[in-house]
Amino acid sequence: MQQYINTGNKDTRSGFGAALSELSDRNPNIVALCADLTGSVKMDGLASKYPERFFQCGIAEANMIGVAAGLALSGKIPFVGSFANFVTARVYDQIRQSIAYSKTNVKIAASHSGLTVGEDGATHQTLEDLGIMRIMPEMVVINPCDYNQTKAATFAVAEYVGPVYLRFGRPSVPNFTPEDQVFEIGKAVTLSEGSDVSIFATGHLVWEAIQAAEILEKEGISVDLINIHTIKPLDEETVLKSVGKTKAAVVAEEHLVAGGLGELIAGVLARKAPAPMEFVEVDDRFGQSGKPKQLLEAYGLDAANIVAAVKKVLARK
Amino acid sequence: MTKEYSLEQIALQIRRDIVRMVTNAESGHPGGSLSSTDFLTVLFFKKLNCTPETWTREGKDQDMFFLSAGHITPVYYSTLARCGYFPVEELSTFRKIGTRLQGHPSIRWGLPGVHQAAGSLGQGISVAIGAALAKKLNNDDNYVYVLLGDGESQEGQVWEAALFASHHKVDNLIAITDYNGQQIDGRVEDVLGFTHLKEKWEAFGWEVIEADGHDMEKIEKAYDKAKDKSGKGKPVMILFKTEMGHGVDFMAGTHKWHGKNPSQEQCAIALAQLEETIGDF
Numbered sequence: 001m002q003q004y005i006n007t008g009n010k011d012t013r014s015g016f017g018a019a020l021s022e023l024s025d026r027n028p029n030i031v032a033l034c035a036d037l038t039g040s041v042k043m044d045g046l047a048s049k050y051p052e053r054f055f056q057c058g059i060a061e062a063n064m065i066g067v068a069a070g071l072a073l074s075g076k077i078p079f080v081g082s083f084a085n086f087v088t089a090r091v092y093d094q095i096r097q098s099i100a101y102s103k104t105n106v107k108i109a110a111s112h113s114g115l116t117v118g119e120d121g122a123t124h125q126t127l128e129d130l131g132i133m134r135i136m137p138e139m140v141v142i143n144p145c146d147y148n149q150t151k152a153a154t155f156a157v158a159e160y161v162g163p164v165y166l167r168f169g170r171p172s173v174p175n176f177t178p179e180d181q182v183f184e185i186g187k188a189v190t191l192s193e194g195s196d197v198s199i200f201a202t203g204h205l206v207w208e209a210i211q212a213a214e215i216l217e218k219e220g221i222s223v224d225l226i227n228i229h230t231i232k233p234l235d236e237e238t239v240l241k242s243v244g245k246t247k248a249a250v251v252a253e254e255h256l257v258a259g260g261l262g263e264l265i266a267g268v269l270a271r272k273a274p275a276p277m278e279f280v281e282v283d284d285r286f287g288q289s290g291k292p293k294q295l296l297e298a299y300g301l302d303a304a305n306i307v308a309a310v311k312k313v314l315a316r317k
Numbered sequence: 318m319t320k321e322y323s324l325e326q327i328a329l330q331i332r333r334d335i336v337r338m339v340t341n342a343e344s345g346h347p348g349g350s351l352s353s354t355d356f357l358t359v360l361f362f363k364k365l366n367c368t369p370e371t372w373t374r375e376g377k378d379q380d381m382f383f384l385s386a387g388h389i390t391p392v393y394y395s396t397l398a399r400c401g402y403f404p405v406e407e408l409s410t411f412r413k414i415g416t417r418l419q420g421h422p423s424i425r426w427g428l429p430g431v432h433q434a435a436g437s438l439g440q441g442i443s444v445a446i447g448a449a450l451a452k453k454l455n456n457d458d459n460y461v462y463v464l465l466g467d468g469e470s471q472e473g474q475v476w477e478a479a480l481f482a483s484h485h486k487v488d489n490l491i492a493i494t495d496y497n498g499q500q501i502d503g504r505v506e507d508v509l510g511f512t513h514l515k516e517k518w519e520a521f522g523w524e525v526i527e528a529d530g531h532d533m534e535k536i537e538k539a540y541d542k543a544k545d546k547s548g549k550g551k552p553v554m555i556l557f558k559t560e561m562g563h564g565v566d567f568m569a570g571t572h573k574w575h576g577k578n579p580s581q582e583q584c585a586i587a588l589a590q591l592e593e594t595i596g597d598f
Contacts, residue, residue, distance in 0.1 A: 070447020
């Protein structure tokens, strides 16, 4: 299989911050709003260079969403930033009416998603955000896998006209995708071609899936490995082509089964090409405090769990 | 067309439109529409720097009006139509399938005059603040107006917005409260009481103007005063003291007609109290 080299661990949120800072130099219409988490969400680059285009909203997320909508309808391109839970669940109705239904060009930048927030525990570990944003009509939902891809995704999101949910995270994780990649919204990335099983992974679990595929290859199992960085619109063509070849699929994501990528792909396969599937995802429960790595292991989301899921699904073929 | 009519005559026709629209649609919100009629008539026919010919959703180089209390579409749509934003005849389609005149305002049907969806309460004021900030960034010295209900102001988001607007010195924003003292379940003071609404807004750092919302002269003066007070580092709130259901005796001063349509018989009684001035749709 194709080899992937970690060029050094980096946090995905810093990929967002670097891109936002560059964008703010290029385009005077780029503005940012934050709810008292400017450093955590990495908006400090833009904020320090262009204070007139940065709006500190305080701990008042509902108002922040509305203010962003007002800026957008007058021609600005606002990025609103906070932790994933506080810019989804807390403000669902504001996003629904003021952004999605009103078609305002607001970009929702969500850091600290998933279990890998770590020690803060369940109040901050949203495992529902992809589902929450996916059911919002017309919302584009993006979940890049590393620093380079998050940076590239941020550039693409700024170009795209319409509401977008961009999810990234806190911990330093392997950075392995090309620095000069072109990010195409809605186009999955095939990381390695194989014939026995399809693995669809998103976000931080793409690196875990690469580790799993390497282990499986040594055991003679050929993996078709695909990075689904855009949850919505889903690249159905790539999914169907892959499963058409392998006839079995494993989905890995740092999210609940409910509303996640697994259910989304299952829906596509059920309608068009049924095949056995296994999910490396979190069952119906909340997170807890711990180190990111410990949590991925405790909740069954690491490479070893992906290997086990592949073996399970192959037995069902 | 409406230039030859007095503000009082225009307001009378709009009140007739409101009653006929909700009767025709067999649903809708007459109470707050009737309490907001006079000050919206003054705003749209005398004060707002925007015309149907120049209006755009982006609102560049013109005043913008946002309805935060999205349910009072009868008065909103009638005022827009009587101003010439769209044909008056279209008021007969209010709330009917396929209409541009959705139950609550929507930008999805191409209705001129509507910048933003509203209906879920407390959001319009935040959006108006964002539009006002954009005007500052664009060196556009026009105003942004937003209309809130007093019941709506129970929403926490309204007070997040209040804090934000004063902190960021959004002094090109003129907010209006239709202070009619009623909401769906009863009197505001019985449901979740407001005392000292003026002092609350002042405590949040706003300039506050109080005025009789049914006296055309006083309404005009309140708008002029609001403009005088703007541009000085503080957002401005006008509290228009009004009566829910104003102009129709059996609807006046009660919450019972917040969101209820009259029967054909009740409609006839109401219309007998409201002179037809410009001509019905």
